[in-house]
Amino acid sequence: MDQYADTEVVRIIASHQAGLERYVRALVRDPDEAADVCQEVAVRLLVTARDERMPDSPAAWMNRVAHNLVVTSARRRAIAERTADRLVRAGTVASTEETVVERERDEAIQSALATARADDRTAMVLAASGFRNAEIALRLGRTELATRALLFRARGRMRERLAEAV
Secondary structure, three states: OOHHHHHHHHHHHHHHHHHHHHHHHHHHOOHHHHHHHHHHHHHHHHHHHHOOOOOOOHHHHHHHHHHHHHHHHHHHHHHHHHHHHHHHHHHOOOOHHHHHHHHHHHHHHHHHHHHOOHHHHHHHHHHHOOOOHHHHHHHHOOOHHHHHHHHHHHHHHHHHHHHHHO
């Protein structure tokens, strides 16, 4: 993409920036986070344009990307909070029986994951980490539909392995 086209993309971004910022601020209620999301949207639009895949409606595209970024951020934040809660609970004194049961459960999960096929293991770990099916599909080089099927089957095999371990 030439310098003129970059200038055109910057003009598009500037013309829609105020509306995008209002939209994102309404979603996140945090001006700093909204600014970060808007900046990421601008960068993604520039990269998309340089890849010669400029959307037909840049404003709608920017709003959709911003929305997706906010949802992904919220999802990852929720996972982090759950993890933090588990760490706090782990810091409390547990009975010896609880500790043994948790350790056995963790060992069973690790053993089941170790015997899982590489794609199954990768997909389940990414899904448990909060990645969406589309992101997992991209990493595995599969379609989103094939990834959903893979996850469904992988989770079923995992349940069977864990049931056998009990």
